[in-house]
Amino acid sequence: MRKPLKIQTILYLTLVMLWPGAYSLAEAPQQPILFSHKVHAGDYEVPCLYCHGYARRSTVAGVPSVRKCMGCHKIVAIDKPEIKKLQQYWNDGESIPWVRIYLLPDHVQFNHRRHVLGEVKCQECHGPVETMAEIEQFSSLKMGWCLKCHKKREASIDCFTCHR
Numbered sequence: 001m002r003k004p005l006k007i008q009t010i011l012y013l014t015l016v017m018l019w020p021g022a023y024s025l026a027e028a029p030q031q032p033i034l035f036s037h038k039v040h041a042g043d044y045e046v047p048c049l050y051c052h053g054y055a056r057r058s059t060v061a062g063v064p065s066v067r068k069c070m071g072c073h074k075i076v077a078i079d080k081p082e083i084k085k086l087q088q089y090w091n092d093g094e095s096i097p098w099v100r101i102y103l104l105p106d107h108v109q110f111n112h113r114r115h116v117l118g119e120v121k122c123q124e125c126h127g128p129v130e131t132m133a134e135i136e137q138f139s140s141l142k143m144g145w146c147l148k149c150h151k152k153r154e155a156s157i158d159c160f161t162c163h164r
């Protein structure tokens with residue numbers, strides 16, 4: 001017969017489970033519209049930079065505007081419930097409150113442009129996004145993760161590169 005768990009063990013396990021950051025790779029959050037990268041970037045091969053064009057020229061990658069979505073969805077799948085939600089945002093002139101997944105602490109400097117121009121593929125950091133129905137966090141975003149690649153690719157590992 002299995003021995004029942006001691007109360008201390010249960011408390012300890014609960015603490016570990018609830019400890020902030022115990023799971024560095026969080027599950028995909030619930031998004032306001034069921035947007036699938038697999039459908040858009042995978043099946044229909046829409047290029048990443050078509051929707052995340054800022055990645056080429058700025059620190060952030062940005063998410064596409066409702067206008068960009070409507071460029072196709074004024075015609076495509078207009079009778080689907082999820083597209084009806086999209087039309088509602090468009091009619092109300094509101095942006096879609098997407099839940100952010102990748103986020104660094106404020107004390108860290110990150111720059112998409114430098115990486116994109118340095119020929120680091122989106123997928124090296126974000127994983128096989130074109131296969132994901134829902135985006136999940138693929139990399140830990142820990143300092144050790146940044147440094148490992150910087151050493152390998154002979155990019156700067158000076159503290160002031162990433163901290164200011």
Ligand code: HEC
Pocket residue numbers: 031035037040041046047048049050051052063064098099100101102103122123126129130134135
């Ligand atoms: C048709 C437009 C479109 C295309 C094409 C597209 N994306 Fe996205 N992407 C979005 C939207 C909308 C979101 C916000 C909703 C979400 O997280 O799923 C997003 C979110 C993301 C996120 C998460 C951002 C966060 O919250 O941290 C990553 C990473 C990402 N995209 C990478 C890619 C990559 C890599 C490709 C190419 C393989 C790609 N995307 C192609 C529209 C697009």
Ligand code: HEC
Pocket residue numbers: 048049052055059060061062063102103104105110112115116120121122123124125126141
């Ligand atoms: C070297 C790793 C790396 C590469 C390459 C990279 N990203 Fe990111 N991405 C990150 C990190 C780190 C964050 C969080 C940045 C922050 O919080 O300041 C992020 C955030 C994002 C976001 C959400 C926030 C934002 O910046 O607007 C999107 C969307 C995104 N990336 C898409 C892309 C796409 C598309 C590509 C390829 C064109 C790409 N990323 C290439 C590491 C990377």
Ligand code: HEC
Pocket residue numbers: 033034035036039040044046064065066068069070071072073076077080081082083086
């Ligand atoms: C380049 C054209 C294009 C752009 C831009 C685009 N989509 Fe799509 N989208 C499609 C196609 C094609 C389908 C597949 C339609 C089908 O299977 O009937 C699709 C399917 C969808 C679906 C699934 C509909 C369903 O229930 O079957 C949703 C939701 C969606 N798109 C949301 C968005 C959002 C949100 C944006 C903007 C961030 C966006 N799309 C931008 C072309 C596009």
Ligand code: HEC
Pocket residue numbers: 104108109110111114115117118120124125141142145146147149150153155156161162
């Ligand atoms: C998969 C590889 C890879 C990962 C992961 C990565 N980087 Fe980089 N990073 C590079 C490369 C390569 C360069 C040099 C690009 C160039 O040639 O300009 C670079 C350059 C940079 C620069 C510009 C350096 C300068 O000289 O101004 C910053 C800032 C930076 N990375 C921050 C980060 C941070 C912060 C992270 C982690 C959140 C990170 N990087 C993760 C590959 C990576």
Ligand code: HEC
Pocket residue numbers: 104105108141142143144146147150156157158159160161162163
């Ligand atoms: C390539 C980018 C990069 C470089 C270079 C870098 N860091 Fe970091 N650092 C990060 C990132 C990303 C984080 C946030 C994630 C984490 O805490 O691991 C961080 C976090 C930290 C923290 C805060 C840890 C905490 O618990 O909040 C300290 C302190 C720190 N770095 C010191 C340094 C020092 C000292 C150097 C130089 C020897 C350095 N870093 C070089 C990317 C970098």
